[in-house]
Amino acid sequence: MPKRQPKKYFGALPPQYHFVLNPFPDVRCSTCPNCGTKTGQRKLPLLIHIDPDTLIAINYTNRYCKRCDLLIGHRFDIERLLAETFREGKPEIIGNDYLIFATLEKKTWRESMQQPKSPAELSEKASDFKSYQELQMSMGGWFHKDQEPPARKPPPSTEWVSKADK
Template identity: 40%
Template sequence: MPRNSSNKSKGVKPRKRHKFFLNPYEDSAFTKCPKCETKTKIRKIPLVIHIDPHQLFLLNKQCRYCPNCDLIITKKQEIESLLAISFSQSHPEFIGNEYLVMGTLDRQDWQAGNKGTLAPEKIIEQMYIFKDVWNFEVIPAGWYPANEK
């Protein structure tokens, strides 16, 4: 029987932390949490991004964070522009490819990955995948009848 080195075969559950919202709205910064409406904080969070085909990208990015909901909010437009800038010289073929923000890393793992001392397989093992990915619809401000709220 061939050996399978995936976490599922070892019985190890993936590590999970935080909920995540990739904000597609250019004009909405979500200074208040869209779920609980408390003010969001700004935190630098090491994100792990998978770019098709088979490319991991580590990004230590300022994100909005709601401690009450454990929700990370980051703007899609900012991620895409940072990816384009990062790959414009070294790998222009990755620009515009599909990508997925997979999870977060502890700061020391992000630093090791950035220096190249942490192999991609180890990054995947050390990564925290998101507990859940949320989507929110922005409703323009204004007056609405009570039955339409």
């Protein structure tokens, strides 16, 4: 039996939280999409890679399900924060692909606000997500009992759009 390669993680700390990105601006996830219990809030620095080579941590208040250990980030809120951050210094980066992939220790995030840290330094204090998903929803309305409701498509971004695309 061949040996499995160990998973490669960015963060040196053990993986924490399952993460769901909510692409729907009108859905706020006050209940967990997995178990249906009420969600609370958890404010954590999220580590985000933006193509081609930018790494940023933003302190963001996620919805949190304690039972499922699930963080829920709202795409439109996160993209608005990213656009505000880069509008002055690096506007050419707005609209590039990005990936939210880890959390960062709050102490390290505070230190990096004063003195920027290298990716290697951030990696020592980062925890990757256990899993990453995007929220899926079906269309509302009346359907025949044998008919499966069609999937609802998320709307396009309004904030995270490059000036060249407008």
